[in-house]
Amino acid sequence: TSSVRGFPFLHILTNTCRFLTSAATEEPEVIPDPAKQTDRVVKIAGISAGILVFILLLLVVILIVKKSKLAKKRKDAMGNTRQEMTHMVNAMDRSYADQSTLHAEDPLSITFMDQHNFSPRYENHSATAESSRLLDVPRYLCEGTESPYQTGQLHPAIRVADLLQHINLMKTSDSYGFKEEYESFFEGQSASWDVAKKDQNRAKNRYGNIIAYDHSRVILQPVEDDPSSDYINANYIDGYQRPSHYIATQGPVHETVYDFWRMIWQEQSACIVMVTNLVEVGRVKCYKYWPDDTEVYGDFKVTCVEMEPLAEYVVRTFTLERRGYNEIREVKQFHFTGWPDHGVPYHATGLLSFIRRVKFSNPPSAGPIVVHCSAGAGRTGCYIVIDIMLDMAEREGVVDIYNCVKALRSRRINMVQTEEQYIFIHDAILEACLCGETAIPVCEFKAAYFDMIRIDSQTNSSHLKDEFQTLNSVTPRLQAEDCSIACLPRNHDKNRFMDMLPPDRCLPFLITIDGESSNYINAALMDSYRQPAAFIVTQYPLPNTVKDFWRLVYDYGCTSIVMLNEVDLSQGCPQYWPEEGMLRYGPIQVECMSCSMDCDVINRIFRICNLTRPQEGYLMVQQFQYLGWASHREVPGSKRSFLKLILQVEKWQEECEEGEGRTIIHCLNGGGRSGMFCAIGIVVEMVKRQNVVDVFHAVKTLRNSKPNMVEAPEQYRFCYDVALEYLESS
Known part of the structure; x- marks a missing residue:
């Protein structure tokens, strides 16, 4: 009885079965007429069949109820995902949330878009209301209330505002949706x-x-x-x-x-x-x-x-x-x-x-x-x-x-x-x-930048802050499997911070052998504007990784070292170079050839060689130690001096190794400060080559390799400030 409690139909079935069993096993006092016996068997079979049909129908109802509950849960999950997409695109799609759009008729159009009915009417926006976002363009209004993309298509068009939600759903269950569609x-x-x-x-x-x-x-x-x-x-x-x-x-x-x-x-x-x-x-x-x-x-x-x-x-x-x-x-x-x-x-x-x-x-x-x-x-x-x-x-x-x-x-x-x-x-x-x-022509940059930093009295925000939030939302998030080599037990003590690790795909593996030391170093290869893997961004060397640092310099033909934080033994930041004369760091011999100071920069020129391969000769390297960045500040004290540092490094790189040498940039964690140097360097080259400024693209490119590049809003704005300084000074 307890096993069927809560399931009335099972209770009925049990009683019926008992009745049928007793009816079937009870001895008759009189031998029944064969016709009546046949009728009785038919009746029993009919009752049994009816009960089975009832049970099957009940099971179907239960399954439908369960399925509707699952569908409701999925709908709720889709709603949450849509809220996330709306939050991410609200800066670029505020005016689009409640309307569909269409393009004007074009008599030349004979492409797959022809199956849709378009209205030639459109809404004009003033130039000052437009931003650089893709959707903030003159919008085309719909003739009716229904979107023509939802009728008669097995695969309807997707609104841009719903694209993130759509892609996330398609990627569930090992991208089954994309697999089925493709x-x-x-x-x-x-x-x-x-x-x-x-x-x-x-x-x-x-x-x-x-x-x-x-x-x-x-x-x-x-x-x-x-x-x-x-x-x-x-x-x-x-x-x-x-x-x-x-x-x-x-x-x-x-x-x-x-x-x-x-x-x-x-x-x-x-x-x-x-x-x-x-x-x-x-x-x-x-x-x-x-x-x-x-x-x-x-x-x-x-x-x-x-x-x-x-x-x-x-x-x-x-x-x-x-x-x-x-x-x-x-x-x-x-x-x-x-x-x-x-x-x-x-x-x-x-x-x-x-x-x-x-x-x-x-x-x-x-x-x-x-x-x-x-x-x-x-x-x-x-x-x-x-x-x-x-x-x-x-x-x-x-x-x-x-x-x-x-x-x-x-x-x-x-x-x-x-x-x-x-x-x-x-x-x-x-x-x-x-x-x-996000690219801004040089001739429009100053006016555009001042417009970007203007605070909106209603939202207490600015276009620049919104842009930085967008940058954060599209920055890839590294998973543990992306950094599997850095996470190996033998490499733990080579990482200054275990939450700031380089992904495997960007690692510069060390070539020169140094005893039993691994070929890992906490560093990432990054593209400059003109050259792939021109930058190597790394943390300040730990006492136990100084030898690895010099192996990196030699193995990757680095001709510049940019130092953006101070020597600080309390933070495990030792002096990793000889002040004068010659010192050996594992298989690499480093000789200080000269030292000079220019405003906020100490310049040292080193001559290094690999003692395991002396036949390869020497590599000349210049270290640029920047003094204009206090440890407690997010940004340097002077835009002009930081720009001067970047231009000095650029000039030296052009003179060395026919411009093919790499630049190592390091700060305490190999992140915010190093990212600013690389981003501004990319923007300066962009201005020279294309006459545009695109800070967003520069930082996004760097973050694709290492997500902690240019960490703070103040640093992001400083990149814009230095770009303006460069344009006005040149």
């Missing part, structure tokens, strides 16, 4: 490619399974007496509101270099986007189709007039001439070098900056942007989808990633080749929407 794409050939399959065109295809569909292929003007010369492995791709805005193509092979330049000329393209390196993992991914100086390809003469190498990409400017034409055209190649050999970039920050640079550089009257990787499908698809979706988010406040990929695949086979790439596209667009466009 696998729903049609894989393989979806249209005819008869021309590409012709025998005379086979050698023009890098990969036999990634070739051009007939209906969207670029048809070249045939060369005389060669009818097959109209083929190139390339397809037109529609952009946002721009038909055939892109050409997706493979990385040229040796046989198609001339065809490639014919296409550039014929289509009047001004920008080439290259999203691969020439060789990756020992395999040739693309033939070098451009000259370092001048080269002739058939009747084309290509001359490289400028090359601008940056940390994650290279910009090359060519002049293009054709025999028989009295015309010289300029073509820019944007070569993204930061895509890893396997997988996708760890962060989208660099690629987003690259995409914006291309968008800004492409003339409005130019032909299609030519995009290629190796096959012209995976990375090429990623680039194009992100570019289209950024335009869509800016104009409409929604993104339609799924249908965009689907549309691209109808034009060229397998655009966006992996689930990992599909997820990366979402992460990249989310980062762009959260961070917005």
Whole structure:
């Protein structure tokens, strides 16, 4: 009885079973009529079946109730996630919370966006009301109350304000949502490619399974007496509101270099986007189709007039001439070098900056942007989808990633080749929407900065404070597994603070052997504006890591050491260099060659050599000990003196090792102070090269490697202050 308490239907079932059992086992006094016996059996069977049906229905009801409770819990969790997204984007989407948006009609639009009905009416905002955030642009009002994106679509467009919530839900259960969505794409050939399959065109295809569909292929003007010369492995791709805005193509092979330049000329393209390196993992991914100086390809003469190498990409400017034409055209190649050999970039920050640079550089009257990787499908698809979706988010406040990929695949086979790439596209667009466009032209910087620091009387905040909060919200959080090497027991005593560890992917492993000491040091490699891994940010050496510090200097060819805190034995900060003469630190011999002082900076020049490899000679290193930063202050006492330090280091670096030497920067924890030095150094280079100031991007790039770079709001503002000081002094 106790076992069925609380379950009345089980109690009824028990009594019924007892009745049936007693009825079945009771001896009859009279032998019943066979017909009556049959009726009785039928009745018993009917009663039993009815009871079983009742039980099954009751179980179904219980399951439905439980499922509704789970659904309610999930709905509550989604509500909490949405609140988080709303909090993160409120600075950039306050006016958008209660309305849908649409873009104006464009008679040229023939892309996948055509399935939606748009209203041409729009709301104007004054220039002073606009901020740099992606959503703070002129907004387009909806004709009706319902969003057209919610009707008739299996995969509706997502509002930017809901994108974080959507991505978080899709990533649950080991990204099952993304897996299911990506696998729903049609894989393989979806249209005819008869021309590409012709025998005379086979050698023009890098990969036999990634070739051009007939209906969207670029048809070249045939060369005389060669009818097959109209083929190139390339397809037109529609952009946002721009038909055939892109050409997706493979990385040229040796046989198609001339065809490639014919296409550039014929289509009047001004920008080439290259999203691969020439060789990756020992395999040739693309033939070098451009000259370092001048080269002739058939009747084309290509001359490289400028090359601008940056940390994650290279910009090359060519002049293009054709025999028989009295015309010289300029073509820019944007070569993204930061895509890893396997997988996708760890962060989208660099690629987003690259995409914006291309968008800004492409003339409005130019032909299609030519995009290629190796096959012209995976990375090429990623680039194009992100570019289209950024335009869509800016104009409409929604993104339609799924249908965009689907549309691209109808034009060229397998655009966006992996689930990992599909997820990366979402992460990249989310980062762009959260961070917005933060670059400020030099000519507008002073006025923009004063506007940013003005306190709003209603919110008691400022644009600058909001920007720093946004920076904190998009800064990656390191997990223990990200810092597994620093967390090894044998490395514990090499860390000054166990909550400020470098991630494994950024570690500079020591090469010079020093007895049984490990190859770990608490340091992180970071990009400057122009050079990958140009900075090494580290903590002030501990007494037991001084030898490791000098191994780091030698092994990584460091020509500058920037010291941003004081010698303090009470905090375990010893003097790690010889004041005069020569000292040996493990396998590294350090000799002080000179010492001088200039205002707030003590300059020491050391000559170091590796005693285990004396045949390698000496390395000259200058140490810059900065005295203008009191230990109790968040920022230096003088903007001018700190800027002078940065420019001194920059000048020395240009003079040493042909500018290829690295710079070690250290403070007590290898964080806030070191991050400020690196960030301002990046901004100064940015001003020189691009005439823009983007403090947000500089700090975000550094924090992608180490989250404690530029820790305090005062430090972040100081970066802006020094940028203004640099502009006014120069």
